[in-house]
Amino acid sequence: xxxxxxxxxxxxxxxxxxxxAKLRGKERSYxxxxxxxxxxxxxxxxxxxxxxxxxxxxxxxxNWARPKxxxxxxxxxxxxxxxxxxxxxQREKIxxxxxxxxxxxxxxxxxxxxxxxxxxxxNDRGILNIGINYGGRQEIVRAVNKLIExxxxxxxxxxxxxxxxxxxxxxxxxxxxxxxxxLSNFMLYQGAYSELYFTDVLWPxxxxxxxxxxxxxxxxxxxxxxxxxxx
Ligand code: FPP
Numbered sequence: 001x002x003x004x005x006x007x008x009x010x011x012x013x014x015x016x017x018x019x020x021a022k023l024r025g026k027e028r029s030y031x032x033x034x035x036x037x038x039x040x041x042x043x044x045x046x047x048x049x050x051x052x053x054x055x056x057x058x059x060x061x062x063n064w065a066r067p068k069x070x071x072x073x074x075x076x077x078x079x080x081x082x083x084x085x086x087x088x089x090q091r092e093k094i095x096x097x098x099x100x101x102x103x104x105x106x107x108x109x110x111x112x113x114x115x116x117x118x119x120x121x122x123n124d125r126g127i128l129n130i131g132i133n134y135g136g137r138q139e140i141v142r143a144v145n146k147l148i149e150x151x152x153x154x155x156x157x158x159x160x161x162x163x164x165x166x167x168x169x170x171x172x173x174x175x176x177x178x179x180x181x182x183l184s185n186f187m188l189y190q191g192a193y194s195e196l197y198f199t200d201v202l203w204p205x206x207x208x209x210x211x212x213x214x215x216x217x218x219x220x221x222x223x224x225x226x227x228x229x230x231x
Contacts, residue, residue, distance in 0.1 A: 005218065005219040006049060006050045006051060006215060006219075007051060007171070007172035007173040007195075007215065007218050008051065008052045008053065008172055009051070009052060009053040009054075009055065009168065009169060009170065009171045009172050009173075010046060010051050010053070010054055010055070010171060010172070010173050010174075010175065010214075010215075011054075011055040011056075011057070011171035011173070011174040011175070011186065011187050011190075011191070011194065012042075012054070012055070012056050012057065012174075012175045012176075012177070013057045013174070013175070013176040013177070013178075013183070013184060013186050014035055014038075014039070014056060014057060014058070014177060014178075014203040014206075015176060015177050015178030015179075015180055015202075015203060016031075016177050016178025016179065016201075016202030016203045016204070016205075017031035017032045017034065017035040017202070017203050017204060018031050019031070019178065019202055020034060020035075020202040020203065020204045020205065021034070023202075028070055029069070029070060029073040031204060032070075032073055032074055032077055033073075033077065034204035035203045035204050036077045036080070036081055037204075038203060038204050038206060038207075039056065039058075039081065040081075040084075040085070040088075041207065041208070042206065042207075042208070042211060043085075043128060044092075045208045045211055046211065047092065047094060047125065047126045049211070049212075049215060051126070051215075052126050052127065052168075053126065053127040053128075053129060053168045053169075053171075054126070054127070054128050054129065055099070055129040055130075055131065055165070055171060055187065056128070056129070056130050056131060057131045057134065057184075057186050058074075058078060058130050058131055058132050059074055059078070059100075059131070059132045059133055059134070060131070060133075060134060060135060060184065060185060060186075061100070061101075061133055061134060061135030061138055061185065062135065062184075062185065064133075075105070075106070075109060078109060078113075078132065079108070079109050079112050082096075082109075082112045082113055082116050083112060085116070085128075086115070086116045086119065086120070089116070089120050089123065089128065090119065090120060090123070092123075092125060092126075093123040093124060093125035093126075094120065094123055094125055094126045094127070094128050095120045095121060095122075095123040095124070095126070095127045095128070096116045096117055096120045096127075096128050096129075096130070097117060097127055097128070097129045097130075097164075097167075097168075098113060098117065098129065098130050098131070098132055098164075099129060099130075099131050099132075099134050099139065099163075099164030099165060100131050100132045100133040100134030100135070100139075100164070101133050101134075101138070102132055102133060104133060105132070105133065113132070127168050129164075129165065129168065131186070134164075134186075135185045136183070136185045136186055136187055136188030136189065136191075137185055137188060139163055139164060139188075139189065140159065140163075140188065140189050142162075143158075143159045143162035143163050143189075144159060144162075146162045147159070147162060159189065160189070160190075163189060163190065165187070165190055169190070170187075170190040170191070170192070170193070170194065171187060171190060171191060171194045172194060172195065172218065172223075173194060173195050173196075173197060173214065173215070173218045174186070174187065174191055174194045174195070174196050174197070175197045175198075175199070175211075175214050176196070176197070176198050176199075177199055177201050177202060177203045177206045177210075178200070178201075178202050178203060179198075179199075179200040179202075180198075181198050183196075193223065193225050193226075195218050195221045195223065197214045197217055197218065199213075199214070
């Protein structure tokens, strides 16, 4: 039997925390806490499945418009998660990277993030890439501005080389949970040929089995990258 195709890089838009909490008569932050616990569970399963890179959309450039209490809770969870996860990622030899402008975060959170990135730099079993204050359009503009500053030609390759993901490239598969069918500014440039998988399952309920289903669906797709199918 042919070996199942495993995507080398998966991106996940983790949507539905708020609704998950509402269904239980709780506040949205309760959903974000459950969502954070799920990040832990899914990350482990992703790397155990043979995936090399996992890009997670934790906080978008647009999420600042949410109520302050919710933003504060998300920042608190990020700090907690980075601290807690560092040891685990060290053991598992996973490198932590981020994409997005983290310079606007609190000094304390920046330190925690920078510390995780620095300490895991040489880990080579996989890459956990977390989007924080991240927006795909902003990322493209930033890349183009860098090229202009350095007097380099604006080409597809040069833009790619100046994205946050320059080292590890494009997601083969982008998953969005929570029932919405859109990309919401996630990895727009890198996602040009990504396979897309949408599910109604809310993020805190997206368990190992759901991830396996997404990987299986990916295995059935025929990626042509704009060319005709090979016979
Ligand atoms: C979308 O759900 C989710 C977010 C805006 C935040 C995602 C963050 C986490 C899962 C936790 C932190 C992440 C890490 C990596 C520690 P929503 O609130 O928009 O849900 P709704 O559409 O049901 O309202």
